[in-house]
Amino acid sequence: MTSQLYSFVTEKSSKKTLELLQSPSNSSPTAEIKFKILSAGLTANNKFYLDFGEKAPFNFFKCYPVGDKDTSIIDPKNEATSDTLADTYVHPPVWGLCQVIESKVEGVAEGTVYRAMLPLGAHVEFEKAHLEPKTDNLVVHRPTTNPAYNAFIPIPPNSVCHPSSEATCAVALTCFPGIVTGFGLYFELQRKNFYGDRDTIVITSASSKVALALALYLKHNQHGKKIIGYTSDKHRGFVEGTKLYDTILGYDDALPAEAGPNSAVCVDISGKGTVFQNNQDKIAKLLVVGNSSGSPEKESTFANFSFFATVKMILTMTMIFPTWVTNALNTKQDLYLIFVTVEALTKDWGTDKYLKTLEDYTKLFCTAAKDWGVKVRDCGSEESIQQAFQEIVEGTVPPSECVVVDVAKAVEHRKTS
Numbered sequence: 001m002t003s004q005l006y007s008f009v010t011e012k013s014s015k016k017t018l019e020l021l022q023s024p025s026n027s028s029p030t031a032e033i034k035f036k037i038l039s040a041g042l043t044a045n046n047k048f049y050l051d052f053g054e055k056a057p058f059n060f061f062k063c064y065p066v067g068d069k070d071t072s073i074i075d076p077k078n079e080a081t082s083d084t085l086a087d088t089y090v091h092p093p094v095w096g097l098c099q100v101i102e103s104k105v106e107g108v109a110e111g112t113v114y115r116a117m118l119p120l121g122a123h124v125e126f127e128k129a130h131l132e133p134k135t136d137n138l139v140v141h142r143p144t145t146n147p148a149y150n151a152f153i154p155i156p157p158n159s160v161c162h163p164s165s166e167a168t169c170a171v172a173l174t175c176f177p178g179i180v181t182g183f184g185l186y187f188e189l190q191r192k193n194f195y196g197d198r199d200t201i202v203i204t205s206a207s208s209k210v211a212l213a214l215a216l217y218l219k220h221n222q223h224g225k226k227i228i229g230y231t232s233d234k235h236r237g238f239v240e241g242t243k244l245y246d247t248i249l250g251y252d253d254a255l256p257a258e259a260g261p262n263s264a265v266c267v268d269i270s271g272k273g274t275v276f277q278n279n280q281d282k283i284a285k286l287l288v289v290g291n292s293s294g295s296p297e298k299e300s301t302f303a304n305f306s307f308f309a310t311v312k313m314i315l316t317m318t319m320i321f322p323t324w325v326t327n328a329l330n331t332k333q334d335l336y337l338i339f340v341t342v343e344a345l346t347k348d349w350g351t352d353k354y355l356k357t358l359e360d361y362t363k364l365f366c367t368a369a370k371d372w373g374v375k376v377r378d379c380g381s382e383e384s385i386q387q388a389f390q391e392i393v394e395g396t397v398p399p400s401e402c403v404v405v406d407v408a409k410a411v412e413h414r415k416t417s
Contacts, residue, residue, distance in 0.1 A: 006411040007121025008385065009066055009073075009089040015050045016393050018120070018386045020074045020411070021066065021089070032104045033138070034125040037118055038163055040096030041174035042379075042392045042403040044208055044292040048271075049093055050393065051294055062145050064091035064119040091119040092389075094405075095176055097155065097163060098124065105138070107131045113162060114138060114152035115176065120385075122408040135351055148339045160363050168366045170376040174402035175209040177338065179365045181289060182213020183358060184341035185267055186221075188287075191344070195285040198265045200226045202255065202283070205269035205292045206245060207235040207399035212372075213365050214267060215244035220364065228255065228264075230275055238399050242372050255279045267336070271300045276333075287336040294395070305333050376402045380409040 008018040053061040066089045073085065096118045100110050108131060118124060128141035129152075138152035155161050160168040161176070172179065189201070201218060203211045206229030215227050229245035230253075239248055247256065251272050255264065262284040268275060271291025276283060288301050297303065346354045379385045388403045397403060 005121075005123050006407065006414065007064075007091060007119050008389070008407065009085075010050070010092050010389075011088055012054070012061075012090050013088075015053075015092075016390060018092075018389045019089070020382060021071055021085070021121075022074050023071050028125060028127070031102075031125040031127055033100060033108065033129045033140075034102040034123065035098035035114070036101050036123055036408060037121055038097040038099055038113070038408070039170075039173060039404050039406050040094040040118060040120060041176065042094065042388055042397075042405060043174060043178065044205070044392070044395070044397075045177065045290065046092060046094060046389075046392050047294055047395070048290040048292055051291060053090060053092075055297075057146070059146060060093050060149075061090045063093045063117055063142075063149050064124075066091060091121070093117045093149070094120050095173075097161075097173060098152075105129050105131065108138060113155045113157075115155055115161065115173075116152040117149045120389075120405070120407060122411055135346070148337070151339075159359060160366060168363070170378075170404050171366045171369050171374060171402055172362055174376065174404055175213070175365065175369065178209025179213045179362050180358065181210045181336075181338050182217065182365075183361050184338040184345075185210070185214045185287070185289070185336065186217040187345060188336070188341045189265065190223075191341075194223075194225065195265050196262075198225075198263055198284055200228060200255075200259050200264040200282075202228045202230070202264050202266040202275075202279075203245075203269070204230040204251075204267070204272065204275050206231040206239045206248065208269050208292055210269050210289055211267070212242060212244065212368075213361075215242075216365060216368055217361060219244055228259075230270065230272075235399055238372070242368075251275060252278075255282050268301050271295050271302070273299050273301045273304055276301055276304050284332075286333045288333065289336050301333075302335075373400050374402060375400060376404055379403060379405040382410045385410055 005023055007021050009021045010018055049060040052058040066086050071085055098114055098116060098118060100108060100112045103110055126140040129138055132139055136154055140150050142150055157164055161172040163169050203214060205211050218225060218227055226246050228247045228249060229239055230249050230251055231239045233250065236248060239245065251274060259282045261281050264283050265285045266276065266283045267287050267289065269289045270293040272293050272295050276286055291300050379388050385405045388405065391397045
């Protein structure tokens with residue numbers, strides 16, 4: 001992998017602001033595949049990636065490490081400086097769309113659009129890549145990176161996620177991976193028969209895209225489960241307006257008295273440890289998706305993991321053993337990983353049915369998002385991208401807003417200045 005011509009980086013220590021990184025060249029004669037990054041979404045997930053960027057087993061910052069060689073930071077006066085950048089800065093990974101501009105990989109044509117975990121930049125390229133025969137996913141070769149981050153998913157031209165689908169692409173992009181994670185959670189709950197047919201589904205960070213997708217799919221398929229959402233006071237109005245939840249609680253509230261012992265499955269997206277601590281007797285199963293609240297590690301839900309739950313999390317993330325081995329560790333708390341569900345659904349349904357079902361559920365979400373009043377904020381300048389990133393870190397972007405960034409457009413003026 002080589003550095004991008006232009007990309008944004010943030011300081012390891014503060015992780016609050018973006019600075020523009022410049023490389024004299026983004027072209028490597030030995031690279032097998034090169035992409036233009038079309039657009040990327042900024043969501044609450046990005047804060048989780050920042051908070052856990054250097055923590056095992058996540059290691060998000062290993063996706064696109066910053067190198068000192070031939071790179072420099074551009075200051076506001078348009079002057080470049082370079083010294084020990086690798087010790088100070090990191091590329092914050094983002095989910096986005098990219099298009100192949102050069103390919104030496106057999107079966108991958110120029111112009112193909114992929115969705116992947118990308119740097120917040122204008123271009124990216126890789127020394128080696130190959131196609132997975134069964135899925136047509138492109139897999140880039142990075143031995144030190146978690147394998148889950150190396151998959152590039154092809155987006156067909158007729159998909160609601162493709163750039164040609166102007167009415168839905170921006171919402172689908174910015175709500176990914178929320179839509180896909182909510183989709184996976186829904187079918188995981190269904191596959192596991194709601195962990196003993198529990199009658200209550202508790203979802204934290206109820207305004208997040210993951211929570212909205214899960215609650216929407218539960219309602220849509222009419223399972224008759226009581227859906228309880230935890231949210232902050234500032235997001236309560238939006239959450240109430242979606243009409244997805246039977247009960248809405250604040251984070252210090254206990255579950256209603258009518259929720260009996262071991263009656264609930266809790267899907268924890270916020271990562272606030274207090275929810276599980278206050279309701280341990282009523283929660284039969286805890287699935288942790290992330291830490292969107294940015295809770296300190298000792299106060300997060302991960303601090304409540306048992307020894308065996310922690311071991312299971314590490315084994316699952318590192319993919320050292322087959323899935324059946326980690327599944328044998330039947331723990332009350334689990335880190336939920338979408339790629340495990342995708343693997344299981346693809347095996348059960350076949351690739352074609354999986355992709356068709358995901359597409360249908362994505363359309364369902366994009367339609368519902370309009371009813372909820374979700375709007376798209378397009379960021380096509382350096383300043384607007386930096387502002388949006390800071391708001392994401394500070395948690396001030398309202399749940400009714402989706403942030404789309406286009407770094408290639410933002411730095412276009414630098415090519416002619």
